[in-house]
Amino acid sequence: MKIKVKVKTLISLLLLSLFIILIVVPYINLGIGEYLNKKGPPKAQAFYKNYLSSPIKLNEKKALYLYGESILGGFHKYTIMFSGFGGEKNNTPEDIKKAKEAFEKILLKDSDKNYNNKYTKKAYSRLMDISIATLNIDELLHWISWGKGKNNEEIKNISKLYEGYYYYTQRDYKKAETILHGYNKVMDLDFKYYYLLGDIYSHRGNIKKAMDYFEKASSIGWIPGEYLFGGSNISHKNTWFKDYKNKLKGDYKIRGKVSYNGKGLPFVEVYMNDEIGVFYNGGNFPVAITDKNGEFETLGFTQGVYDVGIGINTSQLYDKVFLRQNINSIQLNKDIDFHFNLSNPIRIKNPLLGTTIEEKFEVSWDEVKGVDYYTVEAITFGNPKKKSGSSFRHLLHHENGEYKIEGNNIKFNIKKLNENIGIGGLSFDGEEMLVNPSGILGTFTPNIEYPIVVNGYDKVRGI
Numbered sequence: 057m058k059i060k061v062k063v064k065t066l067i068s069l070l071l072l073s074l075f076i077i078l079i080v081v082p083y084i085n086l087g088i089g090e091y092l093n094k095k096g097p098p099k100a101q102a103f104y105k106n107y108l109s110s111p112i113k114l115n116e117k118k119a120l121y122l123y124g125e126s127i128l129g130g131f132h133k134y135t136i137m138f139s140g141f142g143g144e145k146n147n148t149p150e151d152i153k154k155a156k157e158a159f160e161k162i163l164l165k166d167s168d169k170n171y172n173n174k175y176t177k178k179a180y181s182r183l184m185d186i187s188i189a190t191l192n193i194d195e196l197l198h199w200i201s202w203g204k205g206k207n208n209e210e211i212k213n214i215s216k217l218y219e220g221y222y223y224y225t226q227r228d229y230k231k232a233e234t235i236l237h238g239y240n241k242v243m244d245l246d247f248k249y250y251y252l253l254g255d256i257y258s259h260r261g262n263i264k265k266a267m268d269y270f271e272k273a274s275s276i277g278w279i280p281g282e283y284l285f286g287g288s289n290i291s292h293k294n295t296w297f298k299d300y301k302n303k304l305k306g307d308y309k310i311r312g313k314v315s316y317n318g319k320g321l322p323f324v325e326v327y328m329n330d331e332i333g334v335f336y337n338g339g340n341f342p343v344a345i346t347d348k349n350g351e352f353e354t355l356g357f358t359q360g361v362y363d364v365g366i367g368i369n370t371s372q373l374y375d376k377v378f379l380r381q382n383i384n385s386i387q388l389n390k391d392i393d394f395h396f397n398l399s400n401p402i403r404i405k406n407p408l409l410g411t412t413i414e415e416k417f418e419v420s421w422d423e424v425k426g427v428d429y430y431t432v433e434a435i436t437f438g439n440p441k442k443k444s445g446s447s448f449r450h451l452l453h454h455e456n457g458e459y460k461i462e463g464n465n466i467k468f469n470i471k472k473l474n475e476n477i478g479i480g481g482l483s484f485d486g487e488e489m490l491v492n493p494s495g496i497l498g499t500f501t502p503n504i505e506y507p508i509v510v511n512g513y514d515k516v517r518g519i
Contacts, residue, residue, distance in 0.1 A: 117175040124158030131287025137365030147371040171208040184218045188286030189369040193322045225345045247276040270294040296341045306358030313350045316398040320350020325367040359389045377401045402510045420465035427512035429460040435507040
């Protein structure tokens with residue numbers, strides 16, 4: 057039997073097929089990506105990539121922005137205090153690089169150079185957030201200058217906002233305020249503007265005016281998907297500042313420097329808590345931010361005992377270790393100087409990454425000048441396969457029971473180590489309480505990868 061199909065019908069079917077393939081399917085991919093992004097950004101990335109690989113992309117800037125945001129997953133700081141240290145999630149250097157490339161592509165897509173698309177403005181703001189989070193002062197100044205030269209008032213406005221932030225971190229409060237006077241308050245970023253003015257006036261000593269600006273920022277409310285200059289905490293900042301004003305405001309300041317191998321690190325946040333022994337890494341607000349030389353000066357505090365620390369984006373700590381001093385708190389009864397120093401980590405020579413170890417294994421490392429003795433630790437997690445949940449550090453003892461190691465190598469016996477059941481029988485993974493395998497089976501269980509940490513101590517037990 058012959059089936060006759062008109063040419064006109066064939067053309068219509070062909071056009072419909074092309075429409076579905078080129079327009080509908082990519083649109084569905086983008087929609088699925090947006091839906092999955094709410095449940096977990098990693099699942100959404102594949103659909104964004106599918107959309108971006110399509111020959112026709114009617115919403116390319118939106119897709120690039122959402123793809124970059126899904127990779128970035130927010131800005132996450134690792135907090136190092138006298139009383140403890142930690143962070144909730146990680147930004148990896150690779151994720152930061154990929155997200156930055158996606159945002160830069162958006163700016164390059166403006167062939168007419170008018171930069172009116174809302175995702176262009178979002179990407180521009182986010183690139184400067186990344187510059188701050190990655191402690192890259194030259195890159196921040198580049199993007200500030202880039203925005204100044206554009207023929208778009210909103211882009212120029214964003215540039216002014218971040219330029220004001222830059223001069224605030226340099227403690228040039230008068231210049232920062234002058235720049236912000238030129239900011240046009242009709243944007244989604246107004247809450248950043250008011251928070252920044254609040255910080256400026258708090259450091260200038262005008263507490264009443266600072267409080268007014270923090271209240272204005274709070275009344276506007278936090279914009280979902282936005283961050284405060286590289287990921288600073290903004291939740292309930294007005295409440296925190298009210299507590300500072302009523303309980304902690306005084307005349308004594310801490311001045312110092314945050315450095316890596318002697319070179320100052322900019323945009324590092326400095327924190328102070330008055331409650332010693334209580335460590336909460338999700339509620340810190342900066343009382344100072346380091347300038348281009350890594351130097352800082354805190355707000356004025358009343359006499360007392362303080363827990364002090366710093367916050368740095370996790371992506372910047374993969375090649376750094378904090379040189380911890382044997383200090384649990386600072387007694388503040390006058391202005392003092394205090395410095396935070398980071399350095400290169402000790403290089404572990406054996407076992408290498410990914411090595412499968414037997415019952416007996418050796419750990420060896422490069423010797424470090426000035427070290428009196430070493431300790432070796434294994435890190436275990438509440439969910440060991442995913443390396444998530446609560447983490448614990450287990451001090452590894454030599455067969456003779458000694459844990460202070462003189463020299464740069466030591467041999468361990470897993471069977472003997474596991475006879476000393478690991479701490480942390482219960483741990484949290486999100487809101488779920490789990491039985492920690494190390495709490496039952498010992499420090500090491502089969503087919504699990506464990507990070508190994510070597511610490512070096514000098515004669516006064518400074519790390």
